[in-house]
Amino acid sequence: MSKSPKTALAIAAAMTTAFASHAFAQTKINALFMAQAAYSEADVRAMTDAFTKANPDITVNLEFVPYEGLHDKTVLAQGSGGGYDVVLFDVIWPAEYATNKVLVDVSSKITPEMNSGVLPGAWTTVKYDGKFYGMPWILDTKYLFYNKEILEKAGIKNPPKTWAELNDQAKIIKDKGLLKTPIAWSWSQAEAAICDYATLVSAYKGDFLKDGKPAFTEGGALDALKYMVDSYKSGLTNPNSKEFLEEDVRKVFENGDAAFALNWTYMYNMANDPKDSKVAGKVGVVPAPGVEGKSDVSAVNGSMGLGVTSASQHPDEAWKYITFMTSQAVQNQYAKLSLPIWASSYDDPAVTKGQEELIAAAKLGLAAMYPRPTTPKYQEMSTALQQAIQESLLGQSSPEDALKAAAKNSGL
Amino acid sequence: MSNTWLTTRAWLLMLPLLAVMIAVIGWPMMDTVHLSFTDARLVGTGGQFVGLQNYANMLSSSNFQSALVNTLWFSVVSVTAEMVLGVLAGLLLAQEFYGRTILRALMILPWALPTIVNATLWRLIYNPEYGALNAALTQLGLISDYRSWLGEPGTAMAALIVADCWKNFPLVALIALAALQAVPRDIVAASLVDGAPAWKRFRFVILPYLAGPLMVALVLRTIEAFKVFDIVWVMTRGGPANSTRTLSILVYQEAFSFQRAGSGASLALIVTLIVTLLAIGYGFLVRRTAGSAA
Numbered sequence: 283m284s285k286s287p288k289t290a291l292a293i294a295a296a297m298t299t300a301f302a303s304h305a306f307a308q309t310k311i312n313a314l315f316m317a318q319a320a321y322s323e324a325d326v327r328a329m330t331d332a333f334t335k336a337n338p339d340i341t342v343n344l345e346f347v348p349y350e351g352l353h354d355k356t357v358l359a360q361g362s363g364g365g366y367d368v369v370l371f372d373v374i375w376p377a378e379y380a381t382n383k384v385l386v387d388v389s390s391k392i393t394p395e396m397n398s399g400v401l402p403g404a405w406t407t408v409k410y411d412g413k414f415y416g417m418p419w420i421l422d423t424k425y426l427f428y429n430k431e432i433l434e435k436a437g438i439k440n441p442p443k444t445w446a447e448l449n450d451q452a453k454i455i456k457d458k459g460l461l462k463t464p465i466a467w468s469w470s471q472a473e474a475a476i477c478d479y480a481t482l483v484s485a486y487k488g489d490f491l492k493d494g495k496p497a498f499t500e501g502g503a504l505d506a507l508k509y510m511v512d513s514y515k516s517g518l519t520n521p522n523s524k525e526f527l528e529e530d531v532r533k534v535f536e537n538g539d540a541a542f543a544l545n546w547t548y549m550y551n552m553a554n555d556p557k558d559s560k561v562a563g564k565v566g567v568v569p570a571p572g573v574e575g576k577s578d579v580s581a582v583n584g585s586m587g588l589g590v591t592s593a594s595q596h597p598d599e600a601w602k603y604i605t606f607m608t609s610q611a612v613q614n615q616y617a618k619l620s621l622p623i624w625a626s627s628y629d630d631p632a633v634t635k636g637q638e639e640l641i642a643a644a645k646l647g648l649a650a651m652y653p654r655p656t657t658p659k660y661q662e663m664s665t666a667l668q669q670a671i672q673e674s675l676l677g678q679s680s681p682e683d684a685l686k687a688a689a690k691n692s693g694l
Numbered sequence: 695m696s697n698t699w700l701t702t703r704a705w706l707l708m709l710p711l712l713a714v715m716i717a718v719i720g721w722p723m724m725d726t727v728h729l730s731f732t733d734a735r736l737v738g739t740g741g742q743f744v745g746l747q748n749y750a751n752m753l754s755s756s757n758f759q760s761a762l763v764n765t766l767w768f769s770v771v772s773v774t775a776e777m778v779l780g781v782l783a784g785l786l787l788a789q790e791f792y793g794r795t796i797l798r799a800l801m802i803l804p805w806a807l808p809t810i811v812n813a814t815l816w817r818l819i820y821n822p823e824y825g826a827l828n829a830a831l832t833q834l835g836l837i838s839d840y841r842s843w844l845g846e847p848g849t850a851m852a853a854l855i856v857a858d859c860w861k862n863f864p865l866v867a868l869i870a871l872a873a874l875q876a877v878p879r880d881i882v883a884a885s886l887v888d889g890a891p892a893w894k895r896f897r898f899v900i901l902p903y904l905a906g907p908l909m910v911a912l913v914l915r916t917i918e919a920f921k922v923f924d925i926v927w928v929m930t931r932g933g934p935a936n937s938t939r940t941l942s943i944l945v946y947q948e949a950f951s952f953q954r955a956g957s958g959a960s961l962a963l964i965v966t967l968i969v970t971l972l973a974i975g976y977g978f979l980v981r982r983t984a985g986s987a988a
Binding site: 354357360361524525537539669 | 735736737822840845847930931932933934955
């Protein structure tokens with residue numbers, strides 16, 4: 283060895299300082315997102331890059347999973363001692379996450395500007411029991427998309443305002459031989475089916491729960507399932523809907539194989555992109571229809587929020603990241619696949635330009651957003667309802683019996 | 695050297711491995727057993743002791759019974775098909791023909807694919823709007839309209855079984871092929887000279903040599919099939935209307951989606967018990983086949 287012990291010591295000391303200062307300056311946070319609907323993975327990465335550029339002392343490690351894995355991945359990471367600092371969560375989970383202490387209460391961090399600037403409907407996404415468990419980020423509901431060209435060929439002037447009218451128009455299209463099965467839905471055995479069902483429940487003014495007990499066995503909630511079954515049996519609905527998720531619906535619609543489709547905001551600009559879509563420029567969007575005498579439009583609250591996990595070692599940095607991601611400036615910049623949570627954005631030409639039709643539908647739809655029930659046992663109830671929907675569609679059970687069985691299996 | 699010293703030395707040498715096994719298998723297993731007697735949730739409290747309540751609830755639930763039937767159906771049909779196809783493919787590949795080596799190598803491909811890839815691949819093939827199966831069958835005139843293979847209870851299970859077979863029969867074929875190398879050529883030649891027809895030659899001359907190795911393949915495949923999770927999760931998530939929900943899917947839902955760790959643990963142990971019983975049963979069979987072959 284040519285190096286003297288002194289030199290070695292000096293090198294070691296230098297290295298230690300380098301590592302120490304490095305460790306001191308750099309905080310790494312892990313964030314869990316979904317790779318599906320709303321903001322694309324590329325959008326989330328670009329937003330995050332902007333954040334780390336502005337905050338060079340923080341690095342953000344991003345992970346993307348399909349929506350279907352988001353809940354379980356979050357809960358499992360928490361059950362095994364954490365891993366994520368920031369998680370994306372669906373509007374249906376705060377009750378469970380709050381009860382099981384997956385997310386921290388951030389009520390004290392919500393500023394008056396946030397409170398007054400964000401749309402009231404968006405806040406319901408992150409609230410449980412009067413407390414805030416994060417910031418709303420994706421403000422979304424299901425809209426009725428239609429293919430303008432097909433409607434025109436069928437001689438239909440205006441898109442449907444009621445669900446009954448949707449059937450009438452679909453029948454005209456079918457009878458004229460324009461499409462065999464004009465309506466596409468996402469009725470796969472998944473949460474997607476519950477979102478479509480909840481939209482109809484809101485139209486029929488039904489209830490999921492009353493005083494914490496299942497109330498979906500009668501009234502509007504039963505009518506909603508009957509509508510689905512009728513639409514399926516009449517042949518107006520694409521029978522493959524029962525294995526579709528939202529992305530399948532998008533592909534069918536973009537291929538020109540559906541005249542009507544129920545889907546989230548993101549489909550508007552994607553279906554209008556001539557690179558991937560055969561129907562670019564022919565995409566119409568309106569709020570999901572209502573039911574005569576009961577409702578003018580219908581909508582499900584499909585929003586999602588960003589929260590800090592209770593296992594996070596860096597809650598302050600995590601919150602800083604969330605504040606950035608949900609800020610009006612960032613949301614306005616990326617308003618093509620998901621609309622902002624901020625009220626004043628809807629009058630900002632930078633946001634509305636080129637998607638005036640969507641914004642018009644959003645103003646009506648977002649105001650009518652109907653919540654899926656807030657209960658810590660949501661996953662169980664939803665699983666039971668998914669089974670009820672599929673059994674009814676397949677004719678294995680009548681809607682009445684299927685919903686009664688679901689009430690029994692709901693864990694409530 | 696005395697026998698005792700040999701035994702002691704054997705145990706001493708195995709000790710590190712045993713310690714590791716107890717740490718990574720034994721301890722979690724005991725913890726699962728303990729968990730199964732409590733009402734613990736996945737996140738939050740440790741749970742109260744509830745005795746055999748979880749087991750009683752599980753065994754009497756219709757969800758468990760239907761999942762058990764689905765699992766048995768899946769296992770029996772797919773393993774049977776894999777064994778038959780595997781042996782046939784093994785016999786074919788044992789023949790001398792041009793391109794045999796390439797075919798043998800290609801054969802391993804499906805088996806080498808990760809199950810997730812295989813499941814995604816078959817999901818595309820079965821796609822109701824643009825899947826290859828629908829295209830092939832309509833072009834052949836066998837069906838008039840595209841169908842939703844994974845959206846109907848009957849065809850969904852059949853579709854899963856086909857996908858599973860495609861991936862796993864090469865394993866059986868390889869085992870059969872290896873065993874065929876051990877069949878003495880003179881006996882086969884003698885049976886040919888004696889004029890034994892092909893079926894009898896297979897049944898009485900070749901099969902006895904295959905029985906032992908095939909038994910091993912049968913045990914492996916049955917246990918694997920009984921635990922099936924990933925292929926179902928990717929292709930149908932247990933749908934439509936829970937017609938493809940297997941026991942492992944139920945364990946996952948119970949423990950992770952619904953966060954009932956206690957009840958999920960009890961179900962996992964019930965599945966483990968069934969698989970263990972199957973393995974013991976097969977063990978007897980293997981020993982009997984080995985005994986009769988000797």
